[in-house]
Amino acid sequence: MSCNYLYRSVSHRLPNFICYTPIAPTILSLKSPFCPSRRRRHLRSFSISAGNSFTWDDVFRVPESPQNDDSALSGFFDKIKLCNRDLEKQCEFMPFVIEDQIIGYVHHRFADFLKPFQNVFIFPQDNTYGSHFECYCTLHPNLSTPNDRTKAVANVVKSLGELIPGIRNELFPVASAFGEQIFFSLERAAAPYFGIKAYGVHMNGYLEKDGQEYLWLGKRSEQKATYPGMLDHLVAGGLPHDISCGENLIKECEEEAGIPRSISHTARPVGAVSYIDIEGYRMKRDVLFCYDLKLPDSFIPHNEDGEVESFQLVPVTKVANIIRNTSFFKANCNLVITDFLFRHGHIRPEVFGYLKLLQSLRSGHCS
């Protein structure tokens, strides 16, 4: 009920923004957390839209949710869905195989754009890799070194122009699993078009005061190309091919929140979350390494790369309600914070759906 209340109250303040249509919580079925619903479509359209805004005041005004009824976790399941869209469309993709290992997935219609590049991509007639298509995608055998493959695929990506927007000139390693042999490197923006797994480091910065936990949240700059103005962790970033998770985190801590190495080196790796998100030709298969950093009370974060507008310290119980009742967070941050809520005892086994939600934090290929 409080959920509906929020949607109404915020709709008054922010037309065309968050899920303002009062929708009965019953459509959020815990038994089929991935079934489509009106609310889901609404969240999706929000999560990728730009140009809307909300303030920290709106964030702090999010009301409490009931914590012990059977629908207490429904807002969390909703955010899992937000990161795992259209899973039923996996059958529209064929495996992308190198040296007998599946390293990605290519949409059958996107494959049509690759087929003219016969010196780079080939499509053998063989469904041994589990696709319901009669073929899979692979690279031409003449491309036998990582360097050759990287250059050849980069040229194709360049040739495809606006079909793959948002080129960042940032290379991601391509392997069947984390730490395994790297077959080549690929432009970050192109990774989802080839269903390549991408890895990131996400850190919750927290502190304990008077027996209560607080999280430092960032609000993304309105100038960011992705998720402008939305809430974020204290620190997060993709994992490029030439740096370890730990070193990358320390670098991001410095750039995004002004956290010196003397503090950031105490950040704890605490596990990982994963998801598969399908949108058009894109299959995002992301694995996020999660970190916790317990900060001194006196530390105040300050952004150094212009990507964060401001930071606020928010009680963890309030953060849980923001996840439950709004779409203020950049989508995948919801998963990393939900993982934090589990590990820090803020979600308890007595609540219906506990194990299902825990499992769903690793809905993707966590490897």
Place this chain on the structure above:
Amino acid sequence: MSCNYLYRSVSHRLPNFICYTPIAPTILSLKSPFCPSRRRRHLRSFSISAGNSFTWDDVFRVPESPQNDDSALSGFFDKIKLCNRDLEKQCEFMPFVIEDQIIGYVHHRFADFLKPFQNVFIFPQDNTYGSHFECYCTLHPNLSTPNDRTKAVANVVKSLGELIPGIRNELFPVASAFGEQIFFSLERAAAPYFGIKAYGVHMNGYLEKDGQEYLWLGKRSEQKATYPGMLDHLVAGGLPHDISCGENLIKECEEEAGIPRSISHTARPVGAVSYIDIEGYRMKRDVLFCYDLKLPDSFIPHNEDGEVESFQLVPVTKVANIIRNTSFFKANCNLVITDFLFRHGHIRPEVFGYLKLLQSLRSGHCS
């Protein structure tokens, strides 16, 4: 190499006990963590044997392992295997179905013992529940209430006599998933013969001193029917049908370690681990809710129910080496402590196999 060293050194002290045969670490393949091996068979025979003993001195003498080479996690994978035996034999079981929901699995040869009880068990010719058998197991439709089912199945279990040893007169709830409708209750010792999911609460009691973490470990009484003399968490217990996880934990804290409610109520639920273990007719499908309790430095645990011989405070880094290099722990405790090691940053993403090990902590049906 230190692994082999340990096996040799301990074999000298403890003939017929732990894995004393020097075996090359290479047989512990990370790529196929469930493949059979000589070492695995050895560990298995140890884990279920009784009458062997080791001392706390042996525990504290366990040497360090290399932490950064590609085999650094192999000892952990070994313990995952120890709890997930003979997974390839799942095909020997047929689903046990009530009201269209799979609530367990019955070995086809164990089913032969149930077939004479035609007023209780029936075996419809229908493989809609995913078995490769042409039938599934269910209860007679005349048994329509939980009470009727509980009594009827209890009578069968009693009639089967020594086929199901170790009757405890402790009832477990039978449902398709945690928190779902309870169809009936079943004697705890019989649960694995019907592939019923069983739940437990396991707690790591820890403290921080001088920047180092320590775990309180228990050493089980030599009189225990299961895993006598082995290492255990500070507190652990099965979850009966009439108590919540949190309340059960507080009860077990009092009985097993003399921890008063004033301390135990601060225990944090932090997630769950799961496994499927097949042995003969038995399929154990266990889910263990994990808890962390940060204890005051001054607290000394004391056992009140005679199940624990003694407690010791052990540095977490030492505990990690005990898991890696010995089979001193009761098998499933290894999983719960490995989960602790992940959450507390003692296993880092830079180590080969990180994500695979993380995933394998929930190898069973975690629902």
